[in-house]
Amino acid sequence: AQSVTQLDSHVSVSEGTPVLLRCNYSSSYSPSLFWYVQHPNKGLQLLLKYTSAATLVKGINGFEAEFKKSETSFHLTKPSAHMSDAAEYFCVVSDLMTTDSWGKFQFGAGTQVVVTP
Amino acid sequence: DAGVIQSPRHEVTEMGQEVTLRCKPISGHDYLFWYRQTMMRGLELLIYFNNNVPIDDSGMPEDRFSAKMPNASFSTLKIQPSEPRDSAVYFCASNSPTGTGVTGELFFGEGSRLTVL
Numbered sequence: 001a002q003s004v005t006q007l008d009s010h011v012s013v014s015e016g017t018p019v020l021l022r023c024n025y026s027s028s029y030s031p032s033l034f035w036y037v038q039h040p041n042k043g044l045q046l047l048l049k050y051t052s053a054a055t056l057v058k059g060i061n062g063f064e065a066e067f068k069k070s071e072t073s074f075h076l077t078k079p080s081a082h083m084s085d086a087a088e089y090f091c092v093v094s095d096l097m098t099t100d101s102w103g104k105f106q107f108g109a110g111t112q113v114v115v116t117p
Numbered sequence: 118d119a120g121v122i123q124s125p126r127h128e129v130t131e132m133g134q135e136v137t138l139r140c141k142p143i144s145g146h147d148y149l150f151w152y153r154q155t156m157m158r159g160l161e162l163l164i165y166f167n168n169n170v171p172i173d174d175s176g177m178p179e180d181r182f183s184a185k186m187p188n189a190s191f192s193t194l195k196i197q198p199s200e201p202r203d204s205a206v207y208f209c210a211s212n213s214p215t216g217t218g219v220t221g222e223l224f225f226g227e228g229s230r231l232t233v234l
Contacts, residue, residue, distance in 0.1 A: 034222055034223075036223075036225075041228075041230075042227060042228075043121075043208060043225035043226050043227045043228050044208070044210075044223070044225040045225070046222045046223075046224075049222050090160070092223075104162075104173075105150075105162070105223060107159065107160045109159050110159060110160075
């Protein structure tokens with residue numbers, strides 16, 4: 001079984017300061033992990049993904065995430081927030097290697113990011 | 118590629134009416150997913166297809182909901198009769214494995230916002 005917990009439902013940051021969005025997961029097998037962003041009235045867009053290659057993953061718009069197996073975490077960071085980063089962010093886990101789990105993407109509850117000038 | 122295309126983008130209907138939502142997946146993707154997003158419940162998987170065959174419909178709320186995929190480029194989600202509690206944003210997503218046992222990311226449409234009065 002797989003699950004994902006986003007530790008913060010809301011994060012408020014000032015423009016130009018670092019952003020940290022926390023995600024912990026549980027997975028029976030080797031997981032694939034994703035971060036998606038959803039701007040208001042839009043669909044979800046992939047920011048980055050981890051699929052058992054490098055543990056530090058770089059994504060679009062300056063975001064990156066580090067897979068830490070020992071901590072079962074996949075936190076998303078950005079060194080300097082921009083006003084356009086205001087959106088909802090979802091951490092997603094899916095089990096690698098098992099066809100029984102194929103199609104079962106487990107979404108976190110989401111973290112709403114507010115960026116203040 | 119144009120991405121995943123959903124229609125209509127907005128639908129307002131009265132209780133008891135039939136609603137049909139449509140989705141065109143990305144060409145070549147052999148998995149198609151229907152999700153529902155509400156403030157209260159977040160993102161919920163309703164059903165997904167592989168090669169036009171429904172694989173898991175355990176998330177379909179009740180018999181009022183049905184989904185079909187008559188060919189690789191088209192799927193519908195139908196609600197009959199609709200109820201106010203069906204008001205939500207319905208997302209279609211598609212993907213394809215990147216290799217044997219490797220999970221590919223989901224590509225989402227812009228969503229169909231349904232309001233049932």
